[in-house]
Amino acid sequence: VQLVESGGGLVQPGGSLRLSCAASGFTFSSYVMNWYRQGPGKERELVASITGAGYATNYADSVKGRFTISRDNAKNMVYLQMNSLKPEDTAVYYCNWPYMNTWGKGTLVTVSS
Numbered sequence: 001v002q003l004v005e006s007g008g009g010l011v012q013p014g015g016s017l018r019l020s021c022a023a024s025g026f027t028f029s030s031y032v033m034n035w036y037r038q039g040p041g042k043e044r045e046l047v048a049s050i051t052g053a054g055y056a057t058n059y060a061d062s063v064k065g066r067f068t069i070s071r072d073n074a075k076n077m078v079y080l081q082m083n084s085l086k087p088e089d090t091a092v093y094y095c096n097w098p099y100m101n102t103w104g105k106g107t108l109v110t111v112s113s
Contacts, residue, residue: 001025001026001097001100001102002023002024003021003022003103004022004105005093005094005105006020006021007019007020008093008109008110009110011109013111014084016082018082019035019079019093019107020077020078021079023097031098031099032050032051033050034048034049034096034097035048035078035094035095038092038106039091047059047067048060048067049069050069054071054073063089066082066085067082068081082109085111086111087112091109092108092109093106
């Protein structure tokens with residue numbers, strides 16, 4: 001089982017980024033997938049979740065209306081579209097398969113002018 005995140009980087013406040021997570025080694029379409037983040041000096045927090053078929057999503061209050069989680073089960077990919085980014089969104093973002101508590105290595109997002 002492997003989760004590999006990509007798409008992080010440096011972006012100015014108000015900008016956008018799309019994170020991607022490539023999953024392998026399990027029946028991807030059967031499972032909920034999560035995005036978490038951990039900012040400097042902060043605990044890891046759940047940012048967004050999506051059901052296996054992609055019909056239902058859930059978001060942390062801090063990102064509602066700005067972030068969108070989606071998935072492509074044909075490609076075994078899950079995405080996090082992040083708009084209107086704020087400095088407080090700066091964090092390492094992790095893809096998570098909760099069923100087996102599997103994590104990627106993370107991708108760093110820095111929001112700064």
